[in-house]
Amino acid sequence: MINKLKLTIAVSGLNNTDNPGPGIPVIRGIRDSELIDARIIGLSYENLEPGIYMSDLVDCTYMLPYPSVGMEAYMERILEIHHEDHIDLIIPNLDAELHTFIKAENILKEHNIKTYLPSLKQLEERNKGNLDTYGQKYDIKVPKNLSITSHNEIGQLDNNFTYPVLVKGKFYDAYMAYNPQEVMVAFNKVSAKWGLPVIIQQFVQGTEVNVIALGDGEGNTVAAVPMRKQYITDKGKAWSGVTLNDPELMEITHRLIKQSKWKGGMELEMIRTKNGDYYLIEINPRIPAWVYLSVGAGQNIPEALTLLAMGKEVKTMTEYEVGKMFIRYSFDLIGNLADFEKINMLRKL
Amino acid sequence: MKIKNNISVSESGFVFDAKTGESYSLNPSGKEIIRLLNLGKTQEEIKEYMLARYDVPDLIVIRHLDDFFQMLSYFNLTVECHDQ
The missing domain is CATH 3.40.50.20 (Rossmann fold)
Structure with missing residues (x-):
């Protein structure tokens, strides 16, 4: 026992x-x-x-x-x-x-x-407003990003972006905007809730795919499970999802964790375009809410994080069940x- | 034309693309065509097989088959084989 x-x-x-x-x-x-x-x-x-x-x-x-x-x-x-x-x-x-x-x-x-958390440097370099620099540093395609702090900057967006764009809060929330007027409305909503800056991101056409991963701070990926949202709520949250077999996505995840020496849980949000390119749109620096899917698929990430935090050895998990689904429900x-x-x-x- | 490795087709005709997470449903004819593709049959061979099997005018069978092959390709479920 x-x-x-x-x-x-x-x-x-x-x-x-x-x-x-x-x-x-x-x-x-x-x-x-x-x-x-x-x-x-x-x-x-x-x-x-x-x-x-x-x-x-x-x-x-x-x-x-x-x-x-x-x-x-x-x-x-x-x-x-x-x-x-x-x-x-x-x-x-x-x-x-x-x-x-x-x-x-x-x-x-x-x-x-x-x-069991990333360092301040790791946390800050993946901030939504720093995504361009992050993409260059880790050789990952990222959509064009700009942090803005005032209405005055909205008029200038035409010079650098083609509509539609995403208007994102620094922590949460994202709205699609098709013209400067819609950017203005979204800017007001997002800044009122999450403060400044507000991030403008070029919309990339494709399928959103996500990876939950756990890094040990030494460059090793202890666990990683990719997922595609199957049903999204009006708040943009996954209400159901399915695990994938996507070797390219896993390769990107392993490379990113190796290079950044990420410590702790994370979620990579990527867009896969029709041409098979992957764009990193966001890194959430913590375990995402769909983590129980990874447990169901064979990788108990909360358990592994707990054991690592307590100084215990955790074997790298490479296997998971493809086609495992989660379906949320209200109760x-x-x-x-x-x-x-x-x-x-x-x-x- | 070949079905990609990451595509699984169940007995019921449920198709799952493990790379994209997309799923599709096949009717019995669609399932039969996928089975033949997986056996390495060419589109021409499948046409001949379907024409022999179903008592439907040739043009209708050919049109529906072409539509189906295009759909498989559009949904990125297949790869082209150069020896065909």
Whole structure:
């Protein structure tokens, strides 16, 4: 019988909504593990994040202030939770948290809390606004990109772009715009929600394909599974997807991780054109919300990330089942007002 | 014309392209044609086979077969063989 590794793991991204965070599927991967016996602490920002109320998956949830409160206040809350409920590992699953957690690595280390994240340099060089430089550095085709900070720059886009273009927020959201007026509307929406800059990206015609991968920070790809979205919601989120057998896409993934020495989970978003060219449109620097498909296909990435973070050896995973699908669904959880009261008043459930 | 390696066809006529994730449905005739292509038959041989098998005017069989071959090519499910 295997002695399971007993750990308390704090996981964020419990917003299992129609714009789902990766927290719940990450937890499902950990729960499926035969090597880890985890107590799961949920970290949430809103009192109605569904994961808070999923008592079969989450043992206890604490509310956090948004990272925009500043690192000091944010880490104060994390350490307060840690003193109440000892944390071995934190898996942050939201883009907006990563900067803070990476910068706080030493503070976390002092308190013996592990993370498994890319370096600040790795995080920043793949920022949407830096995609051109990233493409040149790693010899990957990328669509033309421009970061803009004001309406005045929209009039100049004609010089560098052909419509349609994508108007993207620095963390999330993307809108297609067919003329400067539509860019203006999208700019206002995106900047109001995610701040500046707003990224203008040349639209590339083709099929979007994605890869979930895990890098060990030494240049090795510990796990990688490619997927194509089969059904996309009006928010552009995958509602179902299927694993692919695409050797070129895997070669790009392995090369990128080798060259960048990426550490942690990641998602590559690529467009495959009709001519068979691949354009990198975005790198998400964390595990994506469709991670449970990789678990279902044979690569338990949350388990592997946990073991790597705890200094355990993890064998490189190269096999996965092609044609494995995920289909999301909505489900009504029945909750109690008393629980809602607790999370509101005590910031803990 | 050859069906690409990454294409799988099930007994029910369900076609899955493992590289693109696309899937398609075949009727029994379509399934039969794919089976013949996988056996290495040329388009001409398949035409002859279908003409002999079905009691349908030649022109209709030929037109439908040409449409079908074009569709396979359009969906990028085939590669051309130079020895044909």
